[in-house]
């Protein structure tokens with residue numbers, strides 16, 4: 001049985017990636033975080049045997065530990081881990097041109113969810129991941145993580161947290177590559193946000209749908225490269241490599 005765990009799977013890219021891995025034949029553990037979204041439940045009706053929604057708040061160590069226990073009751077291994085969950089901020093946290101960063105509590109929250117969340121998940125899930133054959137860790141980052149290319153002003157917290165995430169993944173690779181773990185850092189493009197009824201926000205400046213970005217991610221997430229043991233690339237939905 002091939003198994004994957006995907007965080008932030010209530011909607012958007014996370015939910016679309018759940019669907020892709022189910023179609024590939026994986027048993028998927030889908031991180032549920034939002035109370036008012038029922039799209040995972042709808043998907044569970046289509047895939048009653050191989051989709052397992054699990055409550056998972058990546059900011060909470062207790063929640064990750066409980067999710068790991070739930071997974072371990074069903075399988076003794078995880079082949080793939082996908083970190084998709086992100087705190088992008090609500091209206092109180094919207095991007096203001098020229099805004100200086102400082103709301104320390106929100107900055108801390110962004111780092112806690114977006115950077116530390118993925119790291120804590122890997123740490124806690126490691127015993128299951130070590131028993132997996134694939135040992136593939138896929139992390140959804142962002143174009144804002146590229147110190148070289150990103151153009152944003154304002155929204156310091158989200159941008160800083162995604163850059164910190166990249167460094168965490170680099171260090172995970174340095175630490176775990178000798179055990180056969182390989183990594184993918186993905187830049188999914190500007191996607192429309194998904195609403196509780198499944199519909200999507202207007203296109204505005206968006207470049208791609210979550211479903212299409214998930215389809216584009218799959219060959220990147222499932223491929224093997226000869227330099228996988230030491231090279232880490234930030235790859236976007238078009239397959240282009242970003243400096244970071």
Ligand SMILES: NC(=O)c1ccc[n+]([C@@H]2O[C@H](COP(=O)([O-])OP(=O)(O)OC[C@H]3O[C@@H](n4cnc5c(N)ncnc54)[C@H](OP(=O)(O)O)[C@@H]3O)[C@@H](O)[C@H]2O)c1
Nearest residue numbers: 008012013033057058059084085086087140142189190191
């Ligand atoms: N959308 C874009 O244009 C874009 C561009 C570049 C990169 N990305 C990255 O792509 C990924 C998916 O984006 P998306 O647009 O599909 O986002 P999304 O619809 O907001 O999905 C992310 C999910 O993670 C949830 N989440 C927040 N805090 C969490 C926590 N502590 N534990 C578990 N889940 C939590 C979010 O819930 P809440 O809604 O309550 O926060 C949300 O349901 C994210 O990593 C994002 O940073 C997105």
